[in-house]
Amino acid sequence: MTIIHYNHAAFMLSVANLKQLPADQGIEVAIVGRSNAGKSSILNCLTHNKNLARVSKTPGRTQHINLFALDEHRRLADLPGYGYAKVPDEIKRNWQALLDNYLRSRECLRGLLLVMDIRHPLKDFDQQLLMWCSSCNLPVHILLNKSDKLSKSGIAKTLLDVSDAVNCFQNPVTLQAFSALKNTGIKELREKLNEWYS
Numbered sequence: 797m798t799i800i801h802y803n804h805a806a807f808m809l810s811v812a813n814l815k816q817l818p819a820d821q822g823i824e825v826a827i828v829g830r831s832n833a834g835k836s837s838i839l840n841c842l843t844h845n846k847n848l849a850r851v852s853k854t855p856g857r858t859q860h861i862n863l864f865a866l867d868e869h870r871r872l873a874d875l876p877g878y879g880y881a882k883v884p885d886e887i888k889r890n891w892q893a894l895l896d897n898y899l900r901s902r903e904c905l906r907g908l909l910l911v912m913d914i915r916h917p918l919k920d921f922d923q924q925l926l927m928w929c930s931s932c933n934l935p936v937h938i939l940l941n942k943s944d945k946l947s948k949s950g951i952a953k954t955l956l957d958v959s960d961a962v963n964c965f966q967n968p969v970t971l972q973a974f975s976a977l978k979n980t981g982i983k984e985l986r987e988k989l990n991e992w993y994s
């Protein structure tokens with residue numbers, strides 16, 4: 797079994813268009829979700845490097861695709877957050893086009909980590925993304941982040957509700973609770989990534 801050293805993750809580059817991406821080879825896993833759901837925080841948590849991805853209290857700060865290398869063949873891609881209302885329409889359209897084109901064209905994409913705030917799961921665009929992944933049979937692992945904001949029973953209930961809601965999809969969809977603040981859920985996340993990267 798290959799051992800992946802997540803704490804060796806290194807920033808590679810930030811791209812504003814797909815032509816700047818590295819060669820479409822090896823294995824890439826992308827992290828997506830609504831702006832402010834905690835994508836960058838989760839990357840920092842996964843890699844035990846609080847400076848790796850920029851964490852911002854101002855939603856919508858990650859406007860490019862940021863790529864991180866785990867090793868020569870494996871990468872993580874932090875995709876632009878969607879759904880942040882205060883961004884001008886034109887910029888919003890550019891992000892969505894970037895996201896959409898990336899998801900459509902990237903052959904080395906092995907799976908999507910879909911991050912949601914556990915208090916507000918399955919918003920419109922999350923659902924659209926899930927349907928899109930189902931239509932092209934791309935595996936999705938849902939991270940219900942900010943679980944520190946709910947009680948144990950609240951977490952269990954949301955896990956059940958979301959699990960019921962995604963049951964109808966044909967592609968592999970798994971889910972877990974996570975807290976980037978409390979560092980909970982890292983082991984489960986690494987297990988999923990190990991599966992995708994092997």
Ligand SMILES: Nc1nc2c(ncn2[C@@H]2O[C@H](COP(=O)(O)OP(=O)(O)OP(=O)(O)O)[C@@H](O)[C@H]2O)c(=O)[nH]1
Nearest residue numbers: 831832833834835836837852856857858877976977
């Ligand atoms: N309570 C709590 N707050 C969190 C957690 N994860 C992230 N946050 C906070 O949520 C805010 C947004 O986090 P980011 O990691 O920047 O979110 P993002 O999804 O990368 O946002 P964009 O880059 O704008 O798309 C920050 O203020 C974080 O400190 C968590 O598990 N619990």
Ligand SMILES: [Mg+2]
Nearest residue numbers: 835836850858
């Ligand atoms: Mg971010």
